Amino acid sequence: MRRIIAVILLFSTLVACQSPKEKSRLHLEKGVEILYQSRFNDAIKEFELAIQFDNENFEAYHYKGAAFANLRNENEAIECYKKAIEINPKAANTYYNLGLIYEQQGNKNDACVCFLKAEELGKPNMNDHTKWCK
Secondary structure (H helix, E strand, C coil), rough: CCCHHHHHHHHHHHHHCCCCHHHHHHHHHHHHHHHCCCHHHHHHHHHHHHHHHCCCCCCHHHHHHHHHCCCCCCHHHHHHHHHHHHHCCHHHHHHHHHHHHHCCCCHHHHHHHHHHHHHHHHCCCCCCHCCHHH
16 A cells, blocks of 8 residues: 555656646647547547647647547537647648548538648648549
């Protein structure tokens, strides 16, 4: 029992000594792990914590958007993806994911803009999405 308490205290001390960016990274990593377990609401909570510690963590916004997309909350997903792009305009995968949502909504023009940008930024195999855009 003492060993367990000692480990908990050590972990708590280590976490308390971390910088905000390190704490953000830990919550991001935990959120991604939870996201891949299809626990989308729990993942969103972790991404929100990551953002609290570093509101410039574009990956947290990207993955939060993915979680919302999986929950079929397209409006929230779009907002998260747009914020991720605002922080990192070279995030090809974020443009791609945003394009998929626009495509699902029947918004072909905005989908094409996103798909072409993703292609321009080096996302491979975009022809199936962009062939109708050019």
